[in-house]
Each structure stands twice: as C-alpha cells, then as structure tokens.
Amino acid sequence: MKVAIQGIKGSYHHQVTNLLYEKADLLECSTFDQVAQAVASGVVDKAVMAIGNSIAGSILPNYTLIRQNQIYITAEYYLDISHQLMALPGQKIEDIKEVQSHPMALLQCRNYFQGYPEVKLVETNDTAAAAYRIHRDGKKGVAAIASDTAAQLYELDIIASDLQDVANNSTRFVVVEREPNYVDDANKATINFTTSHEPGTLARILTIFGAQRINLSKIQSIPVIEKPFVFSFVADLELEDLEQFLKAKQQIRPYVEQLDILGIYKNASL
Numbered sequence: 001m002k003v004a005i006q007g008i009k010g011s012y013h014h015q016v017t018n019l020l021y022e023k024a025d026l027l028e029c030s031t032f033d034q035v036a037q038a039v040a041s042g043v044v045d046k047a048v049m050a051i052g053n054s055i056a057g058s059i060l061p062n063y064t065l066i067r068q069n070q071i072y073i074t075a076e077y078y079l080d081i082s083h084q085l086m087a088l089p090g091q092k093i094e095d096i097k098e099v100q101s102h103p104m105a106l107l108q109c110r111n112y113f114q115g116y117p118e119v120k121l122v123e124t125n126d127t128a129a130a131a132y133r134i135h136r137d138g139k140k141g142v143a144a145i146a147s148d149t150a151a152q153l154y155e156l157d158i159i160a161s162d163l164q165d166v167a168n169n170s171t172r173f174v175v176v177e178r179e180p181n182y183v184d185d186a187n188k189a190t191i192n193f194t195t196s197h198e199p200g201t202l203a204r205i206l207t208i209f210g211a212q213r214i215n216l217s218k219i220q221s222i223p224v225i226e227k228p229f230v231f232s233f234v235a236d237l238e239l240e241d242l243e244q245f246l247k248a249k250q251q252i253r254p255y256v257e258q259l260d261i262l263g264i265y266k267n268a269s270l
C-alpha cells in the first residue's frame with residue numbers, strides 16, 4: 001500500500017504510518033498540499049495527515065485542503081508526542097546556538113525555550129528533516145527537536161528530554177483517501193458548513209444536533225479562503241448510528257448555505 005506523508009522517515013507522520021500499516025510504501029512529501037494532491041490524483045492509496053495538537057491547536061489549512069481536493073477522512077489516530085532535543089554526538093546544551101524543527105513542534109516546546117532566550121528557533125519542513133540535516137552536514141552548534149526514533153535513525157545524541165510544555169501531549173492524525181470508504185462501525189463524522197447571516201442560524205443547527213443526541217466533540221470556525229473574512233465551521237460529530245446523522249443532515253439543510261462531509265469514520269481513543 002502506498003501512503004503519502006508530509007515529512008521524511010523518522011517524522012511523527014512516519015511513526016503513525018508504521019503503527020497503522022505494515023510495510024507501507026512511503027511517499028515523502030515536503031508540503032501538505034503535495035500530500036493532498038497525491039491522494040486526489042490517485043498516486044497513493046492513502047495519506048496520513050496531522051490535523052491538530054493538544055497544545056498547539058488545530059492545523060486549520062488541512063481541513064481546507066481536504067475540502068478543496070475532494071478527498072475524505074476515513075480514520076483517525078492519536079499519537080502521544082514526546083519531543084527530544086538532539087545534536088551531534090559530543091555537543092552539549094551550552095554549545096547550541098540554533099534549534100530547528102517543524103513549527104508545530106516549536107509551538108509545543110515554547111516554555112522550555114523561554115529559559116534560553118539567546119537560542120535562535122528556526123522552522124523546518126518536519127522534525128526528522130531537521131535531525132537529518134544536522135547529521136548529513138555535521139552541523140555543530142545546531143540542535144533539532146524531534147522524536148527518539150529520529151535521534152536513532154540519524155545518529156544524534158539526545159541532550160534534553162521531554163521538552164513539550166506539558167507531559168501529556170497528543171497529536172491527532174487523520175487518514176485521507178480519494179473515496180469516502182465508509183466502515184460498518186463508523187461513529188464519527190467531520191463536516192464543514194457555512195451558514196447564512198440570519199441571527200440564530202448556528203444556534204438552530206446546534207439544537208438540531210442536540211435533539212438527535214449527536215455530541216459535538218469539536219467546533220471551530222475556519223476562513224473560507226475564496227471569500228476574504230468569511231468563515232465556515234468545521235465540526236466533529238459523535239454518532240450512535242448513521243441513520244441519526246442522515247436525519248440531522250436533512251434537518252439542517254435549510255440553515256446551511258454549503259455543507260461538505262469531510263469524512264465518516266470510526267473514532268479512535270486518545
């Protein structure tokens with residue numbers, strides 16, 4: 001099975017892919033746009049995509065990519081994330097002038113670096129790429145924030161452990177595919193909708209979900225990039241059965257201007 005990820009071997013995306021699929025044939029992409037396009041064009045069977053983190057929040061552009069590329073969420077996975085600071089063997093924390101990592105990883109370790117204001121923080125494509133480049137170029141004075149796996153893979157020493165602001169740090173990943181591919185035990189739906197600007201419209205929609213006993217585990221407004229300063233909502237709905245969802249979908253029709261079902265899938269535990 002061919003699976004696209006944003007990042008290279010040793011990234012958290014790679015870890016999730018290994019946990020979900022045995023012997024996946026990996027397509028390493030440098031951007032989430034490339035990942036979504038690889039799925040939409042059928043170059044890969046699936047992609048694994050980070051969609052949010054418990055410290056740093058949602059990766060909102062990925063919802064837009066899923067909608068615009070007309071691809072679907074078919075599964076989700078929560079990965080516990082523990083960030084390590086790594087550098088060339090022999091380097092000590094006092095030697096480090098610059099730290100490189102993925103922007104989401106840097107955001108998750110903000111408190112730690114408040115203690116090192118002189119250290120320059122530099123964003124990279126992914127955590128593992130930062131580790132790889134230090135190894136490849138023999139870069140002294142530079143450290144990467146990445147996983148234990150990346151340290152092993154790129155032969156770096158861990159010079160500080162568990163850098164994230166709180167020990168309990170989790171990233172939610174979704175699997176995306178070209179077709180909706182519903183599973184029989186699906187119990188979660190992700191939707192994206194826009195409402196009219198009539199007062200009370202959103203409240204009406206939420207009341208319908210409540211009456212159908214559908215719990216919203218998330219609701220967030222995201223920009224409609226085609227229309228400046230117009231916002232839509234993404235919501236994760238917890239379902240008892242599909243029938244309930246279809247009924248609610250029918251009932252909210254008069255109140256939504258646009259409704260996209262980004263996926264109906266089986267939930268995962270935290």
Ligand SMILES: O=C(O)C(=O)C[C@]1(C(=O)O)C=C[C@@H](O)C=C1
Pocket residue numbers: 006007010011012013014050053081102104105125126127128171
């Ligand atoms: O850079 C990586 O290793 C990734 O897999 C990316 C990513 C993200 O996009 O959020 C995944 C998990 C962590 O939250 C930090 C970075």
